[in-house]
Amino acid sequence: MVAIGIDIGGTSIKGAAVTPDGKVLDVFSLPVDKNDNQDQTIDKLIVVLKNYLAEHHYDKSNVLGIGLGIPGSIDSPKGIVSYSNNLKWEDLHIVEKIEKELGIRAKITNDANAATLGEAKFGAGKEYKNLLMVTLGTGVGGGIVIDGKLYEGNEGKGAEIGHSVIVLDGRPCTCGRKGCLEAYASATGLIYDTKIAMEEHKDSLMWKVAEKLGKVDGRVAFEAMRQNDKYAKDVVNNYIKYLGEGLMNFFNVLRPDAVILSGGIANEGDYLVTLLDKYCRDRNFGYNCTPEVKILISKLGYDSGKIGAAALFF
Ligand SMILES: [Zn+2]
Structure with missing residues (x-):
């Protein structure tokens, strides 16, 4: 069958x-x-x-x-x-x-x-029962698995984690609200921040990386950070802060066994996981005396x- x-x-x-x-x-x-x-x-x-x-x-x-x-x-x-x-x-x-x-x-x-x-049944999450999946692409998508079953919410329209506010009166979001996680932690948000930092710092290595790639995309700040560019480091650390704070909100609500990251930014792989894990670990994954949440990268890709x-x- x-x-x-x-x-x-x-x-x-x-x-x-x-x-x-x-x-x-x-x-x-x-x-x-x-x-x-x-x-x-x-x-x-x-x-x-x-x-x-x-x-x-x-x-x-x-x-x-x-x-x-x-x-x-x-x-x-x-x-x-x-x-x-x-x-x-x-x-x-x-x-x-x-x-x-x-x-x-x-x-x-x-x-x-x-x-x-x-991912939950056959990929990165197959050993876990309670999962949060976060897609870091043009937007920020979400998926929730509780007790091995997909939780979709009323009319199948839940799990829109990208549209939770992390900055009051922050950046406008495509959904009409302001300050959503999506406006900061999507690839679009990261590119926006990368471009601002590049304009402010013409001596940043990010210019060279972007030239090599032929464009400013979600990889520029991460790559320049690996080459020790301090401005890129600020951009990435800020990105990790937004993403980490957003995720810890959901850790506190759902306390999943693991979170699976997918989408373009997840291609940063272990480098992203290490930074995010440290950020969340330093903050007890959202709350004192709670189990840690494994941070994983999706396995099945497209x-x-x-x-x-x-x-x-x-
Ligand atoms: Zn929104």
Whole structure:
């Protein structure tokens, strides 16, 4: 038996068959055409899926279901994409449509939740029961696993940890509030701070690093810090402070066994973990006499979304 896991992104849709022990088989993908409306995109996906299932001899006798991870506001119990800013989808009854066309059960969840479930079941979190996943990319995404189960909140719309305020009346956030964790701890926030420091310090090594990379991205400050640039060190230490304080808020609420970091900034790997672990350790992981929280880097990378979407059926 397998489940089909599908990861829908802004530019492409990627899928695969996944076995109950997390093996990825028979991958497929299709581009998302920005000029298509939501019905056209889904129609194309259904055609690709029909061919894919036929080619690999998958049908309802050997497929447990089709799981989809979708960016945006997802009403998972009802199987409806309420709104996806990324894809410009609104009130899309995607589960009903896929089940009708393919005769196989379907389920959806938010893309961050899908990645969380993948990491929890088969990746960095498989030894732990209570987990927080934090995606440090363009925004700050979150996922929560309690007692081995994904916690999605009412209508599947919880775990939006990026939109918790860490600076009162701080930077404006995409959600309309001010001072959200996302505005500081996302790659976007880090790049913003990196650029300010670079403008203030024309002698910083960050200029050379950025020139080499051809742009200012989330790696510049970390790389210049490793080369002992004091201005970069300030930028990174500030970043760790924002991220650390944000995480400790959630440690105090959830007291997870571990937190898994993913997304672009998580590519800093052990270097990031060491800095963040020290920051949180110096502050007792948020509160006195509480168990420490293991800080881990995601293991499944870009496969986590597909695997997690399939795992909605395991
Ligand atoms: Zn926000």
